[in-house]
Amino acid sequence: MPKKSRLNRLPGDAYSPQIHARLWLIGTDQKSYLGVGKVRLMELISELGSISQAAKTLNMSYKRAWTLIEEVNQIGPKPYVIKEVGGSGGGHANLTEAGLHAIAQYRELEKEFTVFIAQRTQNISL
Amino acid sequence: MPKKSRLNRLPGDAYSPQIHARLWLIGTDQKSYLGVGKVRLMELISELGSISQAAKTLNMSYKRAWTLIEEVNQIGPKPYVIKEVGGSGGGHANLTEAGLHAIAQYRELEKEFTVFIAQRTQNISL
Numbered sequence: 661m662p663k664k665s666r667l668n669r670l671p672g673d674a675y676s677p678q679i680h681a682r683l684w685l686i687g688t689d690q691k692s693y694l695g696v697g698k699v700r701l702m703e704l705i706s707e708l709g710s711i712s713q714a715a716k717t718l719n720m721s722y723k724r725a726w727t728l729i730e731e732v733n734q735i736g737p738k739p740y741v742i743k744e745v746g747g748s749g750g751g752h753a754n755l756t757e758a759g760l761h762a763i764a765q766y767r768e769l770e771k772e773f774t775v776f777i778a779q780r781t782q783n784i785s786l
Numbered sequence: 787m788p789k790k791s792r793l794n795r796l797p798g799d800a801y802s803p804q805i806h807a808r809l810w811l812i813g814t815d816q817k818s819y820l821g822v823g824k825v826r827l828m829e830l831i832s833e834l835g836s837i838s839q840a841a842k843t844l845n846m847s848y849k850r851a852w853t854l855i856e857e858v859n860q861i862g863p864k865p866y867v868i869k870e871v872g873g874s875g876g877g878h879a880n881l882t883e884a885g886l887h888a889i890a891q892y893r894e895l896e897k898e899f900t901v902f903i904a905q906r907t908q909n910i911s912l
Contacts, residue, residue, distance in 0.1 A: 670819055671810050679895070680810040680819065684797050687912055693796055693806065694912065736912040762912055769805070769906060776902050780895060786813055786820070786862040786888055 675774050676781040683773060685766055687735040698732050699766045701725060705741060706755045706763075714753075729753075736762060801900050802907040809899060811892055813861040824858050825892045827851060831867060832881045832889075840879075855879075862888060 672680035673696065685694040704714035715725035733739040740759030744752045755763075798806035799822065811820040830840035841851035859865040866885030870878045881889075 670812060670816070671821060672808060674812075677816070678812050680812055682798060682808045684806040685910060685912060686796060686800075686804050686806055690796070690803070695797060765910055765912070769910075772906065773902070776899070780898065784811060784891055784895075786811060786891070 675777040678781050678784045678786075679777050681773065681777070683766070683769060685735075685762070685769070688737070689734070692731060692735040694732070694735055694762060694766055696766075698728055699763050701728055702732065702740060702755055702759060702763050705729075705753050706760070709752055709754060711743065711753045732759075801903040804907050804910045804912075805903050807899065807903070809892070809895060811861075811888070811895070814863070815860070818857060818861040820858070820861055820888060820892055822892075824854055825889050827854055828858065828866060828881055828885055828889050831855075831879050832886070835878055835880060837869065837879045858885070 670680055672682040675681050682695065687693060701714055701718060701720075704717050705711060708714050708717070711725050711729065712722050715722050718725075729741045729743065732741055736758050738756060738758040740756055740762055742754050742756055796806055798808040801807050808821065813819060827840055827844060827846075830843050831837060834840050834843070837851050837855065838848050841848050844851075855867045855869065858867055862884050864882060864884040866882055866888055868880050868882055
């Protein structure tokens with residue numbers, strides 16, 4: 661996404677009209693992290709079984725998707741995405757159990773956060 | 787801050803070792819927003835009574851601080867920062883009641899969020 665387009669949009673994701681936020685789960689190494697971009701990429705890989713199709717859906721280069729998956733596979737003690745290089749489809753891929761568990765935890769945190777925000781929002785007056 | 791330095795640090799602020807986040811309050815115009823950067827700048831202006839000293843403390847250019855204050859003053863129906871241009875100190879400044887109320891709301895949301903995160907963190911295993 662070109663940098664310029666960011667200037668005219670609100671930061672983060674809208675958890676309510678009045679509160680936007682972004683959440684990251686931090687790996688045990690305190691260096692790697694799982695945010696909504698990696699989660700969405702992993703969810704699409706799980707749905708489509710293909711890194712190239714997941715990348716295309718996100719308007720992301722294949723190279724960028726690979727880099728993100730390399731990062732994703734450093735987050736936990738076990739890899740989250742299993743890649744198979746080559747073949748006519750340009751690389752088949754799937755999530756491991758650890759990967760599915762990681763994205764489930766991210767989405768669960770988001771769900772609880774949404775409830776927290778819904779309770780908070782009525783009090784904000786800027 | 788140069789872009790490069792961002793590559794080696796974790797995103798957001800550490801609300802726990804396992805969960806980082808960033809929060810923004812959205813203005814009623816659904817275009818302006820108040821995040822931790824603007825809050826910190828406003829807090830320093832309140833403490834120091836000076837835009838240039840607040841900017842210096844944040845390693846921010848005076849021009850950048852002015853731009854942020856212009857944005858801050860669009861968030862609510864009333865301005866948050868009152869500026870006086872010129873003078874030997876390079877411009878005196880103070881927060882309005884609305885500005886103090888806005889940063890208090892941001893910090894209160896953060897405080898409640900910290901409690902929410904503390905309750906959540908024990909369950910995360912990546």
